[in-house]
Amino acid sequence: MAVFDPYADPSRTLRIALAALLLAAVVATAGAFAADPEAAAPSPVAYDDVVELGLSSETDALMAGSARVPRTQVFYSQLQYVVGYNGVESFAATLDDGRTERQFGYPIAAYVETFDDARPGTTGAGLFESERLGEWTPADEAVYVVGSEARSPAGETVVPFRERGAAEAFVADHGGRVVDWETVRGRSFDTDSAATVRAMAPERWAAADDRIAAAERRADRPVSVVVGEDEPTVEAAVAAAPPNTTVVVPPGTYEETLTVNESVTVAGDDALIRGDGNGSVITVRAPDVAITGVTVDGSGGQTRDPDAAREGREGGGPADGGAWDTNIQLGYGHGDAGIRAIDAPGLVVDDVAVEANASGLLLREGSHAVVRDLRVDGADEWQDGFMGITGMRSRVTVTDSRFEGGRDGIYLHRADGSVVRNSTFTDNRYGAHLMYTGDALLADNAFENELFAGITVMTRPSGNAIVGNDVRNSSAGIQASGTRTYIGYNTLVGNGLGFSTSSRGSLYERNVAANNEVGVRATTVVPSSRVVANDFVGNAEHATAGAGALRIWADGDRGNYWEGANLGTHEPGERAYRPTSPVDGALHRHVAAVAVRESPAVALLDRLRGTVPGARSGSITDPAPAAAPYSPERIDAALAPNAGPVHADWRAEPDERDGSTDENAAMNARDRDATSGGIGRETRRVDAEPTVTSARATTGGAGGA
Template identity: 35%
Template sequence: MEFWHVAAAGVLVLAAVLGPFAMSGGSQQVTAVPMEDTKSTGVPENVVVRAHESTLALPTGQVAFSQFKFTVGYYGITSMVAGLQESTEREFGRPMAVYVSDFTGTGVYVGGDGLLRTPMDADPGWMTARTAYFVVGSTASIPTRNQTLVPFSNRSDAIEFTQQYGGRLERWGAVHQLDVGVAGRSASEWQRFSETRSKRADRTAARARSLLNRPVTATVEPNESLTAAVQAAPPNTTIRLASGNHSVSDITIDKPLTIRGDGANRTRIIGDRNRSVVYVNTSRVAIADLSLAGIGTVRTRDSANVTSVPVRNESFRERYWTTHGYGDAGLVFERSARSLVMDVRMQTRANGVIARNSPNLTVSNLTVVGTQDWEDGFLGVSILGAPALVQNSTFYGGKVGVFAHDTQSFTVRDSSMEGMMIGVFSVYAQGAFAAGNDVEDTYVGVYIHDRSNRNVVTRNAVENSRNGVLVFGRSSYVAENVVTHNRHGIVVQGQYSVYEENVAAFNRVGIRAMSLFPTNRVTDNDIAYNRQYADTARFNVLHVWQGNYWRGAPGVDTDGDGSLSRAFRPTGPVGMVADGGTGAPTLARSPTLKLLRQLQQTMPGLRFGGVVDASPRARSGHPTLLDQLADTQRPPGQFDDEDEWDFTF
């Protein structure tokens, strides 16, 4: 009798849920909303900010879906077309209304740079896509998009635009079918992109190492003036520093030189603890084989005390520049292209290396020992405004191991970070490449912030941290990472990104879906031995993934194709107890749950949020690695020590 009581209660609950859908006639008109009220996607957010601050024009669109809580806004109508072509009704439901921006009467034009522009006071309104006249194939473009669709409500305005800038007129039915490419890269495209980034880093490092081959023109003893030697040295030569302590107030290098010690344990440059130790303001400078001490303790300076910041005052970028680029450091590079830091060691309560607009700086075999408590220290390496390479380096303590802001690409590879707030931190930077790093005892191991795209996070190992890998932004690749014994292993954020071949094991939560825009492809990952398979944000968003291995998921591979015969919902009542739960298979076959599944398939309005794997993998893709991890005998989410942010050295 008890089962039937439960079933009856379930029917009552279903009736309450289905009631609103049964009574709705679907005739309510969906109106356009301000773009800032949408859940937006499309071009990177830094381009959106740039458009708000300039005459740059971005054709926009928005779609209201029947089963998605939010109106989806698209910066770039090609992005909207691609999104509509890829989206499935299971994730979003059917499109109920499509709106696009109206450039009639805005004075829209194509600038000399080929970018679509309008006067600063222009304010395009909204119109339904079916009433718009789209200019296709004109010379107009927007940043990161070669093909731009420009919509007008007035046909004569659209024709006038084509007469000036080329192209043809199309209506929404044809535009909706245009071949505009996919919204994100495929896995194979990402793999090729990752290989290209690795080879580019190899070339940058090899070119930088050549700076160590310059002829030696001076050798400086500890009792001699290093500053005088720098002033007297011819360009493109090497100054050798003999073993011992070389005391300086500060050194400014304004010619291409190599300063090389006798080893980090034998040669030390010691500052006066009041400022940065070495300033470099020219290109092709190398600092190698020595240690630095006596670094000032000012972590960051107030913007009132900073001059010549290379960004517009009061822009969103200025605060990040002043906060992270002008404190005391062992080495400061200013507009120094293709320079090198190699086999250098330092201990600091402030910053290790600061690079401001110094393209292709290479930092190799650097060791930075920061503070035991992260609140007392700051940044190991700070990269601002230009690409840089950090490799084979070690960071202990402080706030952040490697920080990057306002760059178009940067690489951090084969390095280790321990006992800090964040290991690798990208803030409003593009093209992060974090590969092969070992991170432990952090708040976040690898953190790629918003307003970014083209990020690659691969082959990193993160453990004993609150969050293993957290990637915001658009169009990123998160692959082959191993995250263990963290509170949250992998946090799926961002949009149109690929998460594949990762291993999340022995975490409190293996994988966490936090994106409110369910367009990420999550496949071929191993989620095993976690206290909880998955978790989601508290919104009614359905994330449909496929091909992942969920240890203990109920079902069998009936046809031998490597997948279980049934879908698996790791955030559902079965999934929450499946890994190690003996009653999970029985619960999965219960009549009440079967009734719920059938109703979800037949009633489009009845859809719950969470994660569902449409075709879960029957076997692990990394069985040997999972066996090795299981042999450690450490329970899920168990940290090595009570303070997960400290380090031992």
């Protein structure tokens, strides 16, 4: 770019830059008064036309029949989109946070869904319901029932009414009290946030420890049958074994396929079970089966079953899925695999290797599994193979495993509560790929040379925690959609894109994005997440943003570290940094940009930003850029020659991992108290097993965070 050529004539460079910036300022000013301040308040729109915040579509899918979440739609003074909040409390939580008004302007009109004539009540499970959708009423003209027995999957529910009499009738049947809009605005609601997901991440790790320990106990059974001594084949031995015993498979190659119909352990000792190239090699159709110490190959290469998908669509498919979802569940879930489990909860797979022609391990219909030390070698070309693990409606706990080649290392579909940790992914299409899967933990994994991305989460789930992962030399590091996601302490080096902020009402903190083409990309049209205390170093571009409102990436006086942000005459933290600005974005690459940054034209443009809608669109600002990296030791370790994966000790207490300072303690307290867009309380837990509330152990890797 000629403007920032350090060998060009400095005076000519500065003149060109100043002219361009002054022109931008004039254009921005021309549009400042395009809206008529005397215009009447806009009328409500169809809710399908709003940009939704609040609950995820997946949470909505959990609500059967007439269950509803009262909705709000809001028109902001500096936002071209109408914002829809699922849950009145979601909107109320944003009114005094400061960030919303700076990004969107002030609310010029807000409407709530009132239920006077909709026969409101509660379901047998206590969810709020109504026979019909409500009617739109201005928020300050409605009355509200708070503290009633009516709930939603998000937790506490505020129920609006147009007339006080209707509200009092609801209170008579369901409890609570009637209040006005100002009271709702000042009320504190029992809601969770992405910070809550952060606090729960160590509990999910501990829950995985409990599952693994329970799996070890299930697999440890007395020996009843030895292949070659008591029965000639593995299949015959499994058929002969009494329940809750072990079948021993001595060293050797066993050319056969088998079905396990009893709760037994199949324990190999350097044993290879090889199929004939058709169908799955081992099929499990019983609960609490364990398969250990074997190598499996020779499965068929069918990655999906078109007949199953067609029959499913003709028969209506899964009740909560559309045609596309049905195709995925009935197609992907009906291919070949080295090990296939169907309606087989409690499966244990330990010390197993699979040469995968299609899926390595396929879990279907509630086949919740614990997987440890699984090695799946997939096809060299991802189009020729399939998934290392395919989990369809089956929660999986994976640890200390390796996935190389094939389509996706792990693909999970409606597998809430899954945990994938301490595992390695190489040369896949996607490393870990989640669809419709929430409340999961992806932690301390290493991804390298992933064609599309290391971690990808699609279809708007909620409550996922993605922490401590290392992604290198891939097209993208982490791309996670949904709501209330916690993405923290990840190390993203040498990728096309470090991470994207695709999840709403989420928290992105303490990530290191170094030497990527783009460090981070802002993708949501209406920002509702916090991006704070991340380190951006050596990226060709630290950040880019698509269309949408101004994104403010800081929390109070704590921003992010942007290499080059504090160049110039300002003291650290005195001037905002805008990574999407042509000048600010070049500070870490071009010396001449410093002189342009201090020009009067830029100062004028700075004053216009934040007040002129045209100067806000598609941009990012950090009003409190950090003077030094938050994780310098992790940066050094990640960029060292021949560096391996680097993991942070994210499970330590905040004051231990961030430094024991009063400032950090205050910021962590603020994180715990924040609502992050008002996403509601989590009602689904990891599982029904007991959990430990703190886990302090760590598992290797260079730290420093």
